[in-house]
Amino acid sequence: MTTKDIQQLIDFISQSGLDEVNIETSDLKISVKRYGSSVPATSAPAPPAAAYVAPTPVAPPPAATPNVAPTATPPAAPKADTSNYVTIKSPMIGTFYRSSNPETPSFVEIGDNVTEGKVVCIIEAMKLFNEIESEVSGRIVKVLVENATPVEYDQPLFLVEPI
Template sequence: MSTQDIQQLIDFISQSGLDEVNIETTDLKISVKRYGSGAPVVAAPAAAPVAVAPALVQQAVAAPAAPVAAPVAPKADTSNYITIKSPMIGTFYRSASPESPMFVEVGDAVSEGKVVCIIEAMKLFNEIESEVSGRIVKILVENATPVEYDQPLFLVEPI
């Protein structure tokens, strides 16, 4: 399982509302648990021990047990939405400064070329423009959090 596969799994879990997922094969064992806003991830081959970063171990030990997940209601069909993805690795910002208004909010109309966020990479602030026209349906990333290349940022309903 590649790092990108693991990232996609984490993204799926964060969007689905599940609090815990365990996957085990003959070669790999993955346990993903969500506690509050953080999500410690531990992935290790089943046959060989792997050192885990002390911060992850402390976070996993200090976190309370996850409550039993209630049945999840079926989600609305999102197949007609277009995803605006991150073109780079960096830190996601919804506004130009803490005092400035957000570039977009849920329900706002966007057109091609409208700035929807900023991603800071190596002290350079890159304005990310929408490549589609539509209405912002969901913002998938919290302000001032790290993002990966090709990570979904916004869901847009095309006009």
Template sequence: MEIKDIQKLLDFIANSGLDEVNIETGEFKVSVKKNAAATYVTAAPAPVAAAPVAAPQPAAPAPQPAAAPVAPKADDSKYLTIKSPMIGTFYRSGGPDKPSFVEIGDDVTTGKVVCIVEAMKLFNEIESEVSGRIVKVLVENATPVEYDQPLFLVEPI
């Protein structure tokens, strides 16, 4: 399903009397609810070729300790990188009052949720594809990210 298809689905739901729609295929599962809490979708990393869409920003999250955005340097080559699989807004936690999914020094394993990227009002849980220890957070909370942008540096263990 492409982003334009998702947008058409969201427009259809907004203009219909439906309060909830669930779609499931072999590749993905989408659940959309009107006037409900945020819906979280687990996304497998896949290229998304689309321009960013301006969306209303959620209420400002509570200040959280975060590393300043830093571009990976040559001496960071010994680290593995967790990259964004899509364009959207990066969030370190599931909500303003919830703790970050991972902090610097935390151990991660393949499949562990490390952040959320919001795209087109869908909150996509981003899972680690590597195992190791988080050594750097490369993106500020609640900031836009691009496809394939480095989010975290991980030291293999």
């Protein structure tokens, strides 16, 4: 299966009423489960036929805590108005990288101007490095993902203030 096939499968599952789908071939095993609004997906080589699965230990119930008067929580800081920003989202599941290798500078930094088609990051999926291009011209306002972290399909990566 290609990354595009897996992405189409996830899209199909998200539009259907299914909560879980398992596909297994001799080379590949894919398990997709829906938890609320996010769709985590995993893929791994098929395990041997006689694989042993250890039972999961059950955690003891939490100990009762003494009654403590609740403390006053400080008011939340006002959120910045992001309604005029455009979000660049991940087109696939994979690992997010801000540069092509650790020795080179990031493709974009906060405050940089981008144009349509400019590479803003790389997402590695199944040992393939996919350049992600900006779909909008503007200024990078915020990077929403840490370098070398996993991202989900349609996860926001950057906020861009359109020009």
